[in-house]
Amino acid sequence: MSENFDLNDKKFMEEAVKLAFKAFRSGDVPVGAVVVKEGEIIGRGFNKKELTSDASAHAEMLALQEAAKYLGDWRLNSCALYSTTEPCIMCSGAILHFRISEIVFGVREPKFGGVLSNVNLFDLDTLNHRVKYRYGLKSELITRLMKDFFRKIRDS
Amino acid sequence: MSENFDLNDKKFMEEAVKLAFKAFRSGDVPVGAVVVKEGEIIGRGFNKKELTSDASAHAEMLALQEAAKYLGDWRLNSCALYSTTEPCIMCSGAILHFRISEIVFGVREPKFGGVLSNVNLFDLDTLNHRVKYRYGLKSELITRLMKDFFRKIRDS
Numbered sequence: 001m002s003e004n005f006d007l008n009d010k011k012f013m014e015e016a017v018k019l020a021f022k023a024f025r026s027g028d029v030p031v032g033a034v035v036v037k038e039g040e041i042i043g044r045g046f047n048k049k050e051l052t053s054d055a056s057a058h059a060e061m062l063a064l065q066e067a068a069k070y071l072g073d074w075r076l077n078s079c080a081l082y083s084t085t086e087p088c089i090m091c092s093g094a095i096l097h098f099r100i101s102e103i104v105f106g107v108r109e110p111k112f113g114g115v116l117s118n119v120n121l122f123d124l125d126t127l128n129h130r131v132k133y134r135y136g137l138k139s140e141l142i143t144r145l146m147k148d149f150f151r152k153i154r155d156s
Numbered sequence: 157m158s159e160n161f162d163l164n165d166k167k168f169m170e171e172a173v174k175l176a177f178k179a180f181r182s183g184d185v186p187v188g189a190v191v192v193k194e195g196e197i198i199g200r201g202f203n204k205k206e207l208t209s210d211a212s213a214h215a216e217m218l219a220l221q222e223a224a225k226y227l228g229d230w231r232l233n234s235c236a237l238y239s240t241t242e243p244c245i246m247c248s249g250a251i252l253h254f255r256i257s258e259i260v261f262g263v264r265e266p267k268f269g270g271v272l273s274n275v276n277l278f279d280l281d282t283l284n285h286r287v288k289y290r291y292g293l294k295s296e297l298i299t300r301l302m303k304d305f306f307r308k309i310r311d312s
Contacts, residue, residue, distance in 0.1 A: 054221055055230035055253040056212075065210055074211035089277060090253055093246025093270065097211040111282065114249065118282050119275060121245060126267065126274050 019046040033059040033083040035067035043067030060091040089114035106142035168238040175202040189215035189239040191223035199223030216247035245270035262298035
């Protein structure tokens with residue numbers, strides 16, 4: 001799906017990509033995410049599953065937690081989340097719980113994606129909260145980063 | 157669904173119920189959970205969403221994180237999780253990520269349940285990992301606890 005992205009979208013996704021590189025360097029699948037409120041980044045995260053031995057330490061989860069801590073409130077209604085890859089089932093559930101308004105992600109996650117690749121959690125009729133989503137931003141760069149990571153793992 | 161539960165199941169669910177009472181007293185929806193490995197509780201959690209202003213601080217999530225920290229490993233393959241209520245979408249995703257073998261829960265969660273009440277995340281063909289589940293243990297006590305909580309909230 002081709003979407004229109006503006007300069008702000010690009011700026012925030014660039015920040016997410018930088019965070020993904022941090023995960024890459026520490027030996028985790030390279031995913032990065034930021035939470036944005038009124039043009040300001042208030043939460044950052046990169047995948048730390050191996051680094052912290054915590055299977056829930058995904059980029060999106062950590063960015064959401066940091067944003068809520070910053071605001072002192074778990075309600076992130078007016079916030080957007082930018083993530084290099086499609087949030088997984090767990091993180092899509094967290095995005096709903098934190099009441100994020102909108103997400104933008106780079107590439108789909110065929111195995112565990114919770115937005116449209118595996119289950120469509122944001123389209124469930126039973127849930128009151130609605131999350132808008134767009135994707136495809138910086139997808140070539142992110143795809144290359146992921147491929148480089150898995151090649152490195154395979155060859156090591 | 158009526159299931160057969162043994163004395164160990166009952167013991168672990170009693171511990172989860174005690175943790176749910178802690179959530180009740182601190183003003184959070186009363187949910188408690190424990191992670192068990194070889195007959196020993198290695199992770200405990202109760203809902204701390206309001207207490208910590210963190211929408212991801214669910215009982216199950218905290219119990220899983222504590223168990224992984226205890227083992228120094230996010231792989232909880234040989235562990236079971238006991239929770240007073242059906243894990244939500246987010247926590248069901250976490251249960252898959254942590255590779256929990258089996259879960260037992262008390263009552264269904266019609267609004268956000270990720271096991272069978274809203275989506276059936278453990279039955280997705282696309283996922284490699286399989287999680288067995290049983291439910292209905294101590295359901296009357298847990299239902300009363302939940303009702304008491306929501307009555308308290310409504311009347312306050």
